[in-house]
Amino acid sequence: MSRAVGLPFVLFLFASLSAIAFPARAQDAERVRIHGSQTLGHALVPGLAEAWLRDIGYSDMRIRRPRPALTEIHASRDGQPLIVEIAGSDSAQGFTDLVEGQAQIAMMARRPNAAELDAGWQLGDLGSQDQEFVVALDGVAVVVNRRNPVVRLDFAQLRRLFSGQSRQWREFGGNQGEVRLHLDPGAGAVRDLMNDRVMLGTAFGEAQRHRNARELIAAVAADPLAIGLIPIGEHYGDGTKPVAIADGGRAIAPTRTEVLSEDYPLSRRLYLYGGQMMGALSRSFALYAMTRAGQRAVARSGHLAVTLVPGRERPVSAGPAEYRELVGGAVRLPLSLRFNFGGPGESGVAANVFDSRAVRDLDRLRSFMALPPNRGRRLLVVGFADASAGSTMAAMMMSNDRADLVAQELMSRGLRVEQARGMGTALPLAAALPGGARNPIAGDAGSRYRNERVEVWLL
Template identity: 75%
Template sequence: MLRAAVSSLLLCCSLVFAAAAPAQEAERVRVAGSNTLAQALVPGVAQAWLRDIGYGDIQVRTPRPALTEIHASRDGQPLIVEIAASDSAHGFADLVEGNAQIAMMSRRPNAAELDAGWQLGDLASQDQEFVIALDGVAVVVNRANPIARLDMEQLRALFSGRSRDWRELGGGAGEVRLHLDASAGAVRDLMNDKVMRGSAFGEAQMHRDARALVAAVAADPLGVGLIPIGESYGAGTRPVAVSDGGRAVAPTRTDVLSEDYPLSRRLYLYGGQMMGALSRSFALYAMGRGGQRAVARAGHVAVTLVPGRARPTTLGPLEYRQMVEHAVRLPLSLRFNFAGSGESAVAASVYDSRAVRDLDRLRSFMRLPPNRGRSVLVIGFADASAGSPMASMMMSNDRADLVAQELVSRGIKVRVARGMGTALAVAGPRDPVARYRNERVEVWLL
């Protein structure tokens, strides 16, 4: 009797203490910034990351507008990935102020932001800057339209409504008819940043999505529209090549991934030099195979090293065309770190953060069974800011030799390393980052 009473008392005490014990507080990975990344990209990557590191019971919640929480647990330990959507500037400010461990940005930090975030460390280094995806805009016209290429000023005149007849742009007679996707905020953001520069969009026919827009342009011989890179053109439309002071570049997969196409941009994650293990794990996962599959599922361009088909090359010096005649361009352009307004701060590596990782991707790619024993061509380009044709040629040769040495050290056979000076420039001198864009190295697979 006494024993039963004691047991009951102990059980009651245990229940009281259990009820009084607070629930274990969940650890949080806080991510804030660009709405373009916050809509589907980062939530998709976060869920894939949680599954792949062993978390279960994954639930997506929206406690308030512009805030997504992804709840999960592992071995009884709860974890929440908190994704706050705003814009790149607010995301970076949250990182500086300690309200987020990771900032989502559709651009690099500007000079004022770098100054404000000096304590975060080297934000241009591969340890703190993570290029997780690309996105871009294709300008589509009806297949009957003879327009093949447009420059930035022509695009601004076209989409602001200043150019009202296709004859003003080198086409046939007929009134320009604009088509826009009402739901494509990222398309408008990119166009505002790279093309419109303060000009408002002209009157346009609005569509519910990109597919409806493509169908409308296919039925409109005088139509022109904007769609995200990756959307199907269909049988009735085609993309226009775009020039930004250099050669006109079409939005092929290779030219988008190499960032030679002007209407493309990187999507970044940024972390401080003391970012925690979980947030670093998440950022690194986003650039790996599982993360990049999630990027593609979210509708963005994954940063992967899958070459396209061999295509005849009709541009550039004769020597260049002869060198690459039987080679396949790999979908990358290795670029470098520079100091200056609008570009990255001085970094520990001579290569920019994506180039560092592209070199590692290239090593893995060349170790695949179909590529063992194959070699590559390394071709460097320079910007006109080098000062003279001779200086530009020397600079381009130096860059090609630098990359060739890097590849050889990784066990990759380099058949030829050659500079082409300022040939095939992709940006004009008025572009504030012309040197960054033009001074690049291509790699071709033999």
């Protein structure tokens, strides 16, 4: 073989072997596979994964997108490669992939339904804090022009408005004029939540479309007859205002406290789920999402982090006089502790009486009260029951029991509880259905689940 022919051949052979070796290395790299809801997969989980990799010592990060809705984050530590594979589709596909072993973590914008729980029985206790991770919250705000006199709407009214079935503001207590709808087609999470909670199969009516939420807000601010939908967390601006929303209970405005407490009816949890045999790296990622560093990454992605932030004292006008007097002068903390009911037979969740977020919120409360401004301060615990308890007396007893249970948990963590008190069925958030049945409008969260809760106030 001549030298002129041999050198190109050697170079060709080397390049061929390198091309084969690189995919083999990527193929051999350990993978953390995270599949499911595109709401989480678009920005939240990729941002969270990058922060996690940096914090546990990985470097040389490279982001690749082999196809739409698939993000791969390549990194290495001590010469060992790792790929975090984030495949966005929907919650149902993510859970299916978890059941079939195609993913170690499922991203879901809801809890698994009964059929999914049956299919995934082998995964373990998917309601426990070891397998269910509430990573963030999101929601929908309904905005109108600031000159519009309408201040509250219920789900049925929202459905009539956004389907175009009702076209006159005077039907809702507004001024004379035809309703003008505004939507952002790119806000998929907004559309999904509205479909699940409000529209219930009814199509949206004709609306003016905008490229983003800021353009929508500007259009509503310029039109006294406009109404629009924006993601929670967007700045309303001077010309618009949010509307309080009712789901069979009291109308609630989308303040930070009401959204973080999940009392606002157009808010929802965003979840990560893992099987009981999660690998070490997968579990490390899910647990990192629960830390303050992980929640800072969540906030940077544009979602609402599940953290305890200082509130401020504000007058309380809702509820019976007894309740208003009880909480007067106190500051509501941005959480509502909620419960599991009957374990796998009824709800497919953990035997622990607290749901997975409540378990972590109790620990967050301990850390929050350890901060210098809060040391030595006392807590007020207020419990509520659902009308499905059967009678006024039974509901009052249940609410007292729930309040006492939370007070005991707080005191066991070294916190000072001034008083624990039940308020029965006062201040319902959702319409109670016979026997604690699920409210179809409330989506994944049944009426009993939403109404049976415990508030914590700072004295």
